[in-house]
Amino acid sequence: MGRVEALKIIVTRARDQVEPLATRIEALGHQVIRCPLIELEPVGPAEVDVGGYDWVIVTSPFGAHELLGRARGELPPVAAIGPGTATALREAGVEPAFVPRVSTQEGLAAELPAPRGRVLFAGAERARRHLADALGAEFVPLYCTHSLRPEPPPQGDLVVLASASAAEAFGALELDLPAVSIGPATTRAAEAAGVRVVEEAQTHDLDGLVAAVARAAV
Secondary structure, eight states, X not given: OOOXXXXXXXXXXXXXXXXXXXXXXXXXXXXXXXXXXXXXXXXXXXXXXXXXXXXXXXXXXXXXXXXXXXXXXXXXXXXXXXXXXXXXXXXXXXXXXXXOSSOSHHHHHHHSOSOOOSXXXXXXXXXXOHHHHHHTOEEEEXXXXXXXXOSSOOOOSEEEEOSHHHHHHHHHHTOOOEEEESSHXXXXXXXXXXXXXXXXXXXXXXXXXHHHHHHHTO
């Protein structure tokens, strides 16, 4: 098997989330252009009363961090949307009670054990509300996402999009570069923004995203 040609790959995750993905892609032999296109800002209540809920759901590492920092009352079982969010919970001393096999809102809603009871969905201000609709969950915003516009625009061979917000921000740059997406929601956002997605992660987590980059870079 021939050696894969090294590419310049643009990683667009928020500044405090970029390194795990960037270092994994560098390990594949590629040059990584670290170009955060979003930043995350805490919003919402200073305290979140989690007492009385049967489940709390978090859908990102940043959301997990914000929830645990603001939770008041006895913490119920916590469901994490995927491995990265589960790791963030464990690093804060909370073992996730449930992680779905499919790391999407649809996967979590379908797989969460019944009876679900009273559920709190703690996430991004602009998060899709499928979990709220499917589970009858109450929603509390913990952070918002702001787009960044780098000057000059990044130059590379391939861009990696790990969220719908990053996809929208990249689309606004109007760069004709192929993209790798972490999952269906990000792909839809990218295509709506005029971005050409050439690979989508088969599992919607860091491992799946790195594998998708490897496929796209062949």
